[in-house]
Amino acid sequence: MAKEQLLQYIGAGLFLMAVLHTFSTKYFLNLAHRSPRHAGLWHLLGEVEVVFGFWALLLVGAIGLLGDQHKAIDYLEAQNFTEPLFVFVILVMAGTRPVLWTVQEFVSRVANILPFSRQLSLYLLCLTLVPLLGSFITEPAAMTLAALMLRERFYKKAISTRMKYLTLGVLFVNVSIGGVLTPFAAPPVLMVAEKWGWDIAFMSSTFGWKAALAVLMNGLLATLWFKRELLRLPAGEETETSTKMPVPIIAIHILFLALTVWYAHYPVVFLGLFLFFLGFTEAYQRHQDRLMLREGLLVAFFLAGLVVLGGMQQWWLQPILAGLNDIVLFFGAMSLTAITDNAALTYLGSLVNGLSDSAKYALVAGAVTGGGLTVIANAPNPAGYAILKECFDESAISPLGLFLSALIPSAVAAFFFLVF
Numbered sequence: 165m166a167k168e169q170l171l172q173y174i175g176a177g178l179f180l181m182a183v184l185h186t187f188s189t190k191y192f193l194n195l196a197h198r199s200p201r202h203a204g205l206w207h208l209l210g211e212v213e214v215v216f217g218f219w220a221l222l223l224v225g226a227i228g229l230l231g232d233q234h235k236a237i238d239y240l241e242a243q244n245f246t247e248p249l250f251v252f253v254i255l256v257m258a259g260t261r262p263v264l265w266t267v268q269e270f271v272s273r274v275a276n277i278l279p280f281s282r283q284l285s286l287y288l289l290c291l292t293l294v295p296l297l298g299s300f301i302t303e304p305a306a307m308t309l310a311a312l313m314l315r316e317r318f319y320k321k322a323i324s325t326r327m328k329y330l331t332l333g334v335l336f337v338n339v340s341i342g343g344v345l346t347p348f349a350a351p352p353v354l355m356v357a358e359k360w361g362w363d364i365a366f367m368s369s370t371f372g373w374k375a376a377l378a379v380l381m382n383g384l385l386a387t388l389w390f391k392r393e394l395l396r397l398p399a400g401e402e403t404e405t406s407t408k409m410p411v412p413i414i415a416i417h418i419l420f421l422a423l424t425v426w427y428a429h430y431p432v433v434f435l436g437l438f439l440f441f442l443g444f445t446e447a448y449q450r451h452q453d454r455l456m457l458r459e460g461l462l463v464a465f466f467l468a469g470l471v472v473l474g475g476m477q478q479w480w481l482q483p484i485l486a487g488l489n490d491i492v493l494f495f496g497a498m499s500l501t502a503i504t505d506n507a508a509l510t511y512l513g514s515l516v517n518g519l520s521d522s523a524k525y526a527l528v529a530g531a532v533t534g535g536g537l538t539v540i541a542n543a544p545n546p547a548g549y550a551i552l553k554e555c556f557d558e559s560a561i562s563p564l565g566l567f568l569s570a571l572i573p574s575a576v577a578a579f580f581f582l583v584f
Contacts, residue, residue, distance in 0.1 A: 167230050174226050175476025182219035182473060183503050186212055186540060187563045210560065212539055212553075213462035213546055216469030223473060243471050247351060247507065247543055249431050251304045252464035253424055253438045255547050258305035259312060259456040260445065262417040265409045267294065267309050283394045284387055290314050291334050292383035295342030296376060298544075302425055303343040303350050307544035308456075310335055311551040319555035321397050327390050328556060332548070333536060333569030334386045338379045340506070340535025340542045341577050344528075345372035348428065351507035351543045352531045356514045360524055370525065371581075375532075378580040382573040413451050416444060459550040466546045467505075474508040481509070486516045490526040494582065497530030498574070501541045502567070506531035529581040536570040538563060 192210035196203040208214055228236035257263065271293060275285035290313050298306030314335065319328060343350030347357035347367050356362070387394070420441045427433040445452050481500070488496050500509055513519065513527045535542035539549050539561070553561050 171227060171230060172476060172479050175223055175473065176480060178219045178223050178226075179473045179477055179504075182216050182469075183540070185209075185215045185219065186538070189215070190558070190560050190562065193558055193560055211462070212549060212561075213466040215466070216473055216540070217465045218469070220469035220472035223476065239475070240472065243475050245468055245471060246429065246431050248464040248467035248471065250424075250428050250434060251467055251543055251547065252460040253434055254302055254304045254421070255308050255460040255463060256438070256456050257417070257421050257424060257441060258301070258308040259459075259551075260417060261453045262409050262414045262451060263421065264309060264312055266414050266418070267297075268313060271313070280387075281395060283397055284391065286313075286317055287390070287394055288383050288387045290317070291331070291338055291386055292379050295335070295338040295379055296345070298339055298343040299345035299349045299372070301349070301421065302428070303339055303542070304544040304547055305421065305425075306342065307335075307339045307548045308551065310339065311548040315552055315555060318394075318397070319552060323390075323393060323397070325557070327393055328552075329562075329565045329569040330386060330389070332552060332561070333566060333571075334382050334573045335548060336536030336542065336545055336566070337533075337570050337573035337577060338382055338536075339544055339548070341375040341532050342379050344375045344532055348425070350532060351505075352510040352528060352535070354428075355507050355511040356524070356528065359514050371529065371532075374580040374584050375577070378573075378577040381576050381580075385572075385576070409451065413448060420444075456551075459547070463546040463550055466540075467543055470505050470508070470540060474504060477504065477508075478512055478515070481512050482516060485509075485513050485527065490520075490522045491582075493523055494526040494530040494533075494578075497527050498534035498537075498578065501531050501534035502537040503540070505540060506535050506542055533574055533577045533581060536574060537567050539566065 189210045189212050192206045196206035196210060199206065209218070224236050224240065227239055271286065271289045274293060275282060275289055278285040278288070280288070290310050294310040294313065295306055297309075301309075314331065318331070340350070344353055345368050346364050347353055347362050353362070353367065353371075357367075420437060423437055424434045427437070442455075445455060481504070484496065484500070485493065497506075497509060497513075510528055510531050513524075519527070532542075536545070539545045549561060553559050556562075
């Protein structure tokens, strides 16, 4: 067997192990309690954000052993780490107090207009309006803001475990489909928009209105389902929105966010902007909470590991995508997204020559529809996971619980993308 073929099999095997590992993190956390001597190691392996980075390290080691260190380095340099770096930067920027305050104020004002109780209105808007804003501020930013608002307003209060999981499932699905109104905000669309000539007009007319209806339907169903539980929660305005924020501070934060989104394809630019941003936050610490640097680095590490492992999956994924009709391709993409990043999936699809327009639509629609089924299905999901996991038992989110919770909102999204 040639070394290249052997490496392909090793890469596929390690990728499978990584996927299984993500479903087994609670086992490692239980090991940490039963074996205090090695509790640190088990806790490390129990962190979902570490999983793909760990198995990616083994893959790079295998490439080095079968070839040499230069081959391993060449493989790493051939991968595109722009997305992990961008998600890290945008997560930290979007998680700052001025940005969160601004979005909370906007959501709060819209909530005052809606003909529902305040708790119902805020919950509905966190699951609908904020995910749809992801089409303009990018999905990672929308996920960060929605997760932070849900954590402070609902997850830290006495809500049921069922509500925590179903809310998480709706959030992940709605963020995944809520970014398709534009061609630059959703990672799976970003990967193909330039090559296929998809502009804002095409995205809004072909994907956007269907996604908006699905987001609204999912949010309304969740709000109605948990209406009684929401109405029992204590009312009152949160401290984050009661403290005024200077307009110049807000404007500078939004400017940094806008420039980072504008230069999302150029790490050398947005990382430079990020360094200036860190200096600005240091100069005006009184207007800041703790920056989410640890959470951002963990999410970036997760996505970088996914990129490294995903680079070895083209040999089996691409033939599968090329041999499916449109309906099967939609559900195939939806299913494959659950075990691989949907941006990687659409990128591989873009390499297939001769795809029809209907096949392109089926591939991207299926990829974004399945983007909430697992934590690895969509690039922003690890950000939401990192923010909300502390509110679950043992600070861990069950992969099966997330998958089951995301099935209904995913089915709603599939209905709108397929029927209309």
